[in-house]
Amino acid sequence: MELFYYAVFGGLAAVVAAVELSKTNKDRINTSTAFNSFKNNYLVVYSLMMAGDWLQGPYVYYLYTTYGFGKGEIGQLFIAGFGSSMLFGTIVGSLADKQGRKRACVTYCITYILSCITKHSPQYKVLMLGRILGGIATSLLFSAFESWLVAEHFKRGFDQQWLSLTFSKAVFLGNGLVAIISGLFGNLLVDTFSLGPVSPFDAAACFLAIGMTIILSSWSENYGDASENKDLLTQFKGAAVAIASDEKIALLGAIQSLFEGSMYTFVFLWTPALSPNDEDIPHGFIFATFMLASMLGSSIASRLLSRNSPKVESYMQIVFIISSASLLLPILTSFLVTPTKVKRGGISFSGCLQLLGFCTFEACVGIFWPSIMKMRSQYVPEEARSTIMNFFRIPLNMFVCIVLYNVDAFPITVMFGMCSIFLFVASILQRRLSAIADKPKTEDWAMMKDKDAEGEPLNDM
Incomplete structure (x- = not known):
């Protein structure tokens, strides 16, 4: 490996360490013990969820090639994943608001574990099913967890500014440190232990199962607009009105x-x-x-x-x-x-x-x-x-x-x-x-809710 790569990596590591160690009291937010406990619980779960995602990423394409699929077929599998997220994302998002964000997070774990299991099959249809499940899971990963966090944060009466602390730590750990460790761990499983390209997916399923256990045992449920019994179409219209009116x-x-x-x-x-x-x-x-x-x-x-x-x-x-x-x-x-x-x-x-x-x-x-x-x-x-x-x-x-x-x-x-x-x-x-x-903020969203509560059709606005 050329010296250039080590120089860039080492330089970035030094800068990250310097930025973290040079933080003063002005750069730190004073928080309560209750919030720290809540934040750490979420960070552990989020890191496990991201580990389950990062472990799979580097080996999806490689696994498909070992099963003998060409570039065109692999491209179709990838399109199926993004297409699934596009088609089903809004539906699962609405269900998360209606049925509960904790349930949606558990559904993410189950769906992604099933997607990992499909990687053991060399059958194209089974792998396609796995990509569809993966697309649904991705939609939940990037909506349900954040929605649960925000709602739970305010429900517990924590300061709004403290929310940014959880966000930044979640990205630092889940999208940074965990990604690096996951890449090294996946390389260890595939190359050092010679367990094959499907082994990172099995490891991902284990991390997801651990995270799901923590969610079930320590998270409380929260909802979107739980006071109104809305069907999915009404939720879609309400979300569209909120976007269009603000x-x-x-x-x-x-x-x-x-x-x-x-x-x-x-x-x-x-x-x-x-x-x-x-x-x-x-x-x-x-x-x-x-x-x-x-x-x-x-x-x-x-x-x-x-x-x-x-x-x-x-x-x-x-x-x-x-x-x-x-x-x-x-x-x-x-x-x-x-x-x-x-x-x-x-x-x-x-x-x-x-x-x-x-x-x-x-x-x-x-x-x-x-x-x-x-x-x-x-x-x-x-x-x-x-x-x-x-x-x-x-x-x-x-x-x-x-x-x-x-x-x-x-x-x-x-x-x-x-x-x-x-x-x-x-x-x-x-x-x-x-x-x-x-x-x-515009009053249209509040007006829309009032009309909906009174039974007036949303499309009359």
């Missing part, structure tokens, strides 16, 4: 879709970008480096969120501009750096520059997650939180499906350029959100 919610949904769409596209693009001539690059080590950069971002976010200034709506404009610029590097290097023609050599100078830019983007991702969670807790109404959050994921999943279907149709520079434009648009929308953030 510009802040609509802007937040657009910003989230643009950023996450670019992020998931980047997941498919970074490998061919760094190895255009089949260079020998350490994928696992680079992935761990990206996760370390994400940890740095979440550590910076925790410091920003612990203060009243700058506001999250303001600094996220800068984050989106930086992320947009970082994904322009593959385009700039294609013009400014002479491409190498060496096949299967080490990483090129252009690749080194791009890797640094990609680490910058991952640091922006680390800032994005706790910050978007904070903004969602402020603007998304509690009554339909899970439903609205999964509404936001519909354009995201649609976009990713289109990209996957046409991944070979466009040059990689065009794809990066498209992502960069999306991120720049997100910065413009974030500027608009910042401008209207202090305006009072």
Whole structure:
């Protein structure tokens, strides 16, 4: 492995350690013992849930190839996962608001465990079923847990500012440290112990089962708008009205879709970008480096969120501009750096520059997650939180499906350029959100609830 990779990883590790150790009392939030107990319980569960997800990611494609499937069939399996999340996400989100967020979190565990079990079968139909189950589980992972946390946080009377502490720690652990450990543990199972590419999925199922046990034994139930017996269609209409009637919610949904769409596209693009001539690059080590950069971002976010200034709506404009610029590097290097023609050599100078830019983007991702969670807790109404959050994921999943279907149709520079434009648009929308953030919430959502309670049809609004 080239010294460059160690230098980047070591440099990021040193910066993360410096940021964490240099925190002063101004960067720390004084909390209560009850809140710390509540926060730690959630962080343990969330870390186990993310471990179950991260263990699978690096080996899905590889497992399918060992079963003899080609690129086209594997692409269809991936599309099925994102398509399932798009089609069923809003339904499961609404059920989470109606039937309870704790039940939805338990359903996530069961659904993802079943998805892991299907990986033992080489049958295409069984694997397709597993991808559909995985798509449903992903929708629950990114809506039900956050919805439960926010509702439970306020139900227990904790300070609103303390919520940002839980968000930043969850990203630091679940999307950073746990991701790195999961990658190393999966590598240990597959390569060192030679247990085969299905072993990480078995390990993921075990972690999910442990997390589910903790949820069942220590979590209380909470709901969305439990006072009204709404059917799913009424919930969909209510969520749509909330988005359409409050510009802040609509802007937040657009910003989230643009950023996450670019992020998931980047997941498919970074490998061919760094190895255009089949260079020998350490994928696992680079992935761990990206996760370390994400940890740095979440550590910076925790410091920003612990203060009243700058506001999250303001600094996220800068984050989106930086992320947009970082994904322009593959385009700039294609013009400014002479491409190498060496096949299967080490990483090129252009690749080194791009890797640094990609680490910058991952640091922006680390800032994005706790910050978007904070903004969602402020603007998304509690009554339909899970439903609205999964509404936001519909354009995201649609976009990713289109990209996957046409991944070979466009040059990689065009794809990066498209992502960069999306991120720049997100910065413009974030500027608009910042401008209207202090305006009072629209009364349309409350009016809609009142009309619904009185039995008036929602579509008369």
